Amino acid sequence: MLRTITFAALSLMLVTAIIYRPSEAFQASLQGLTVWWNIVFPGLLPFLTMLELMLAFGAVHALGTLLHPLMRRLFRLPGEAGFALVLGWTGGFPAGAESAAALRKTGLLTRSEGQRLLEMAHMPSPLFIIVVVGAGFLNRPELGLAIAGTVWLTGLLSSLVLARFSREQPQMAEEQPRHTGLFRRAAAAMADARNRDGRSFGKTLGDAVTVSVAKLMAIGGFMMMCAVIAGLVETLLNNAIPAPLLTGLLESHIGAFSAATAQIPGGQPWNIAAITAILSWGGLSSLLQAGSALGGTDLSVWRLAVHRLLQAILAFILSLTVTNLIVKYAGAVIDSSPAMLQNGSHEKRTGPWRVSELPDIWPHMPVALLTFAGILVLLCLISAGAARRDRPYGR
Known part of the structure; x- marks a missing residue:
């Protein structure tokens, strides 16, 4: 009862704030829509569609069999988790959560395995970090690579620690004899x-596109809602809370822009x-997206939130340490001035982004898809080698 009253009161407060500040709400909503349409939609649509197709045609199950030896050794997870992990790390929010939820719904993961996979695979998009943040916001693509590396490293370290403390063994029965290749x-x-x-190709493709677009519409709604909340709170409190902190807590894409241009x-x-730290945390928007994907499963978004918070703290400390070492020992590798915008200006932007100011994601999608396929092939080869080593001599 108390929870219902609380959410009702918060909803009423939000509607009142929108009525009180309609211009600020519109501008914030437009900013969230711009980010979703130009970055998230093209970056996620191929991966979500591919996930649905690969599940329907059994490709995920085949990859699970190939990756089982490697995933069992590294993370104590079934092989299907390897596909979800690569998909989440290349597709970005919430592709990892979608794939973890799909595997849990089909019974390929236990609850404990699904929770650990969710915490590992729910990661920000590398295209956004390298292309938009590095080349766009910071005007330094190499800094985007450094940020992506730090986010991935801290995510991998925390996941390995969780795997080491897990006592549950992967439950993947092998119905065929061990001597079978x-x-x-x-x-x-x-x-x-x-x-x-059993569905035909046409039916499967149509369902995959329909489901993917519906999920992307929900993601866009979450992003716009969090952008509006951040904009209204910032206006009503008269900038009492630092913009990067407020926007970063709610929406990672807008928060990254605010942090890049802050003084x-x-x-x-x-x-x-x-x-x-903002990208490692992901924002309330990414947690809502994950919660939407986890509907119908027993996986906890609250545990995911705690994991993301711990990773954000670790990523902030590691990034600050590494960056200061670069500044100290490499001279003027990193300029101390604020990040430049696409037009070369150092002024802090407060209004919504324009489409012309955002780097285009679409030209980079073939590279992202080839990277996804290449990583899967490499992992399958490594896993096949591990399986061959485990096979008794003479078989």
Whole structure:
């Protein structure tokens, strides 16, 4: 009862604030829409559609069989988790949560395995970090690579620690004899999954696109809502809360822009550390997106929030330390001035982004898809080598 009253009161307060400040609400909503349409939509649509198709045609089950030896050794997870992990790390929010939820719904993961996979795979988009943040916001693509590396490293370290403390073993029964080749078992798993689905290619493709677009519409709604809340709170409190802190807590894309253009006394190393922490946290928007994806499962978004918060703290400390070392030992590698905008100006932007000011994501999508496929192939080869080492001599 108390929870219902609280949410009702908060909703009423939000509606009142929008009526009181309609111009600020419109501008903030437009900013969230611009980010979603130009960055999130093109960056996620191919990956979400591909996830639906690969699940329907059994490709995920085949990859799970191939990746099982490697994932069992590294993270104590079934092989299907390897596909979800690569998808989340290349597709960005909330592709990892979508894939973890899909595997949990199909029974391929236990609750504990699904929760650990969710915490590992729910990561920001590398395209956004490198292209938009690095090349666009900071005007330094190499800094985007450094930020992405720090986010991935802290995510991987925390995930490995969680895996080491987990006592649960992967539960993936092998229905075929051990002497059967790994690739033959993968082909059998793929055929079995395809037969269970039974839909034609046209039906599967139509369903995949429809489901993916519906999910992207929900994601856009979450982003716009969080952008409006951030804009209204910032206006009503008369900038009493620092803009990077407020926007970063609610929406990571807008928060990264705010942190990149903020006047921070410590100079650009602190700007970069703030961006890294915001992207590692992901914002309330990414948690809402994950919660929407987890509907119908027993996975906890609250545990995910705690994990993301701890990763953000670790990423901030690591990024600040590494950046200061670069400044100290590499001279003027990083300029201490604020990040430049696309037009070369150092002024802090307060209005919504224009489409012409955002780097285009679409030209980079073939590279992202090839990277996704390349990582999967590499992991499958490594896993096949690990399986061969585990096989008794003479078999």
